[in-house]
Amino acid sequence: MIRWRKGEVAAIRREWPGAMELDVALPEGSCRALAYPPVVGRPEPGDTVLLNTTALAMGLGTGGYAMVVALPDRLPEDPQGPGHLVKARYTPLQATVLGADEQDSPFHELLREADSVDGMPVVVADLHSALPAILCGLFGPPSPAGGAARPRVAYVMLDGGALPAWFSMAAARLREIGWLCGVVSTGQSFGGDVETVTVHTGLLAARHVLAADVAVVAQGPGNLGTGTRWGFSGVAAGEAVNAAAVLGGRPVASLRVSEGDARERHVGVSHHSLTAYGRVALAPAQVVVPDLPGAFGEKVAAQAAVLAGRHELVTVPVDGLERALRASPVKLSTMGRGLEQDLPAFLAAAAAGRHAATLLG
Incomplete structure (x- = not known):
């Protein structure tokens, strides 16, 4: 179901709010990868990254990136603040967010x-x-x-x-x-x-x-x-x-x-x-x-x-x-x-x- 790879960040290609596009060196070559810093932390050149390369291997158009799953040697700090809504529930990367409609929300x-x-x-x-x-x-x-x-x-x-x-x-x-x-x-x-x-x-x-x-x-x-x-x-x-x-x-x-x-x-x-x-x-x-x-x-x-x-x-x-x-x-x-x-x-x-x-x- 998932193709796993470990690589090293070679360069940051571009950034936009919430996302970073990277060049990652792998034992078999290099690939383009996408990271979400709010989830995995901010990758920097030289960081080791754990990748999900499934979509890349399948040649998907929209999702043709390797996805950064973790920075195993430099984990981000624990999140702070309220938020009890769990999204992407019961997946390895489930995330807790503050929902506008939940009890802790100002709305x-x-x-x-x-x-x-x-x-x-x-x-x-x-x-x-x-x-x-x-x-x-x-x-x-x-x-x-x-x-x-x-x-x-x-x-x-x-x-x-x-x-x-x-x-x-x-x-x-x-x-x-x-x-x-x-x-x-x-x-x-x-x-x-x-x-x-x-x-x-x-x-x-x-x-x-x-x-x-x-x-x-x-x-x-x-x-x-x-x-x-x-x-x-x-x-x-x-x-x-x-x-x-x-x-x-x-x-x-x-x-x-x-x-x-x-x-x-x-x-x-x-x-x-x-x-x-x-x-x-x-x-x-x-x-x-x-x-x-x-x-x-x-x-x-x-x-x-x-x-x-x-x-x-x-x-x-x-x-x-x-x-x-x-x-x-x-x-x-x-x-x-x-x-x-x-x-x-x-x-x-x-x-x-x-x-x-x-x-x-």
């Missing part, structure tokens, strides 16, 4: 009886790569003259992909420049600005702790799929629609669309979206159908039409969205494809953001 009283997000738009997406594109559509292309203040947007991270929120360089950068007012990690995921037990308390924390005007809900990087109707982590998108609705939010469903995927089941509207929104989501949502040109746009509209019995389909124009996407402050990439290889994928997500903007008072 416990605020969340103890909280039961509504007060009509907040909640944009739900399958893939983590939709997050920056949704924000590009929500904020629109940059204006030389400035404009109205941007709405506060919180990213509510599901635990179907990466568990550490620190893994996402995009989320870290979006947080740094103020495009996100914060990251909320839910379920078994951890490392957000706010930690919560469920997607429900995650949405409540986004609204009442971070004072978000809009929430974007998606899994972390590293979507899991098996090519079967039900065996993919994105089914949680349908459950997120239900959570948003039961809490008095306004669910906006972003379709997973592709023109460049080699797999037929993902061409046009992905079967992931059709299952998550058509079968799992029991509450109605506004499903955003991007008004894409030509025969491909007609294909997307026809596929999305099967969702009309349960949801409200909202056709959103995409004019101007490519310009907004090209001005993205973070790299846009989905399943290894960028704007040039799969523009409709990003236009569909940006259209959902554009529609969410119209729901703000």
Whole structure:
């Protein structure tokens, strides 16, 4: 199940909040490794590191790193302070965090009886790569003259992909420049600005702790799929629609669309979206159908039409969205494809953001 290696840190390649990318020398060569200093301590050149090389050996795209498990010769100090929520429970690296909804939290009283997000738009997406594109559509292309203040947007991270929120360089950068007012990690995921037990308390924390005007809900990087109707982590998108609705939010469903995927089941509207929104989501949502040109746009509209019995389909124009996407402050990439290889994928997500903007008072 796990491939173990011991190596020595040769160099620090780069850092972002909560994560470090390293070059590690191994007996059989060298590799790129990722460490989370809040969990294992801060590695320095010359340190011995214990690695999990499973994903690296499998050649996984998103997770193609060796993961630093420990610095056996220089363990970090014991953590201090409150926090009783255990995430990644009963794994060797289970971590204890302070949850916004637990009794020791300063926000416990605020969340103890909280039961509504007060009509907040909640944009739900399958893939983590939709997050920056949704924000590009929500904020629109940059204006030389400035404009109205941007709405506060919180990213509510599901635990179907990466568990550490620190893994996402995009989320870290979006947080740094103020495009996100914060990251909320839910379920078994951890490392957000706010930690919560469920997607429900995650949405409540986004609204009442971070004072978000809009929430974007998606899994972390590293979507899991098996090519079967039900065996993919994105089914949680349908459950997120239900959570948003039961809490008095306004669910906006972003379709997973592709023109460049080699797999037929993902061409046009992905079967992931059709299952998550058509079968799992029991509450109605506004499903955003991007008004894409030509025969491909007609294909997307026809596929999305099967969702009309349960949801409200909202056709959103995409004019101007490519310009907004090209001005993205973070790299846009989905399943290894960028704007040039799969523009409709990003236009569909940006259209959902554009529609969410119209729901703000």
